[in-house]
Amino acid sequence: MSTPADIAVTGRGLISHVIFDMDGLLLDTEKFYTEVQEMILARFNKTFDWSLKAKMMGRKAIEAARIFVEESGISDSLSAEDFLVERESMLQDLFPTSELMPGASRLIKHLHENNIPICIATGTHTRHFDLKTQRHKELFSLMHHIVRGDDPEVKQGKPAPDGFLAAAGRFKDGPVDPQKVLVFEDAPSGVLAAKNAGMNVVMVPDPRLDISHHDVADQIITSLLDFKPEEWGLPPFSDSN
Numbered sequence: 001m002s003t004p005a006d007i008a009v010t011g012r013g014l015i016s017h018v019i020f021d022m023d024g025l026l027l028d029t030e031k032f033y034t035e036v037q038e039m040i041l042a043r044f045n046k047t048f049d050w051s052l053k054a055k056m057m058g059r060k061a062i063e064a065a066r067i068f069v070e071e072s073g074i075s076d077s078l079s080a081e082d083f084l085v086e087r088e089s090m091l092q093d094l095f096p097t098s099e100l101m102p103g104a105s106r107l108i109k110h111l112h113e114n115n116i117p118i119c120i121a122t123g124t125h126t127r128h129f130d131l132k133t134q135r136h137k138e139l140f141s142l143m144h145h146i147v148r149g150d151d152p153e154v155k156q157g158k159p160a161p162d163g164f165l166a167a168a169g170r171f172k173d174g175p176v177d178p179q180k181v182l183v184f185e186d187a188p189s190g191v192l193a194a195k196n197a198g199m200n201v202v203m204v205p206d207p208r209l210d211i212s213h214h215d216v217a218d219q220i221i222t223s224l225l226d227f228k229p230e231e232w233g234l235p236p237f238s239d240s241n
């Protein structure tokens, strides 16, 4: 992990574009997946722990589902496809209640007001994206574009770089040099995806995630409220932020 001084030395202060992850980073939606998956495993007298959570988060639904049934040892009783069906109605009730993570609105508005191009690259597919964001349309409209997990260009989910490379390619003036992109992520798979795309990554991990997952990111912060844009060559927050 780099310190702010290292960041300046390696030239990572020259960020021109920002890509946000969504679940667990902008929206407090990871808790819904956890709740539902705990309930399903309880049916099999098993517990859902953070080592399994760490492997699933950030991935496309079917990829996470395969990990869930295989790693928890229930694949003989429940297929990945049936797991997705079983959790769907519960998630559909929970997603419309999604709330913003602390500091998300402040950072998005700050970057937009300062003309820093911003977008989202999420593993979430369009139908779930629409449910999760229905209370936050105004804020999400500040994004230049949004790449979802079912985008045709996203052949493989995180940790593959597909989503971040597609996102970097859709800004107004064409593809952006990955070295000038700063990604915000909460998930180990998402941090790896951004590094696989050659980008800079600030990780905002859930405190329950094992610290062994902190090694790959360029910077770790405990909340978006703690992000200091000037450490990355971005306009600082003013007192009114």
Ligand SMILES: O=P(O)(O)OC[C@H](O)CO
Residues within 6 Å of the ligand: 021, 022, 023, 024, 033, 056, 057, 058, 059, 060, 121, 122, 123, 124, 125, 187, 190
């Ligand atoms: O974290 P995101 O936004 O890539 O979403 C991925 C899944 O939908 C949830 O882990």
Ligand SMILES: [Mg+2]
Residues within 6 Å of the ligand: 021, 022, 023, 024, 025, 057, 058, 185, 186, 187, 190
């Ligand atoms: Mg995430």
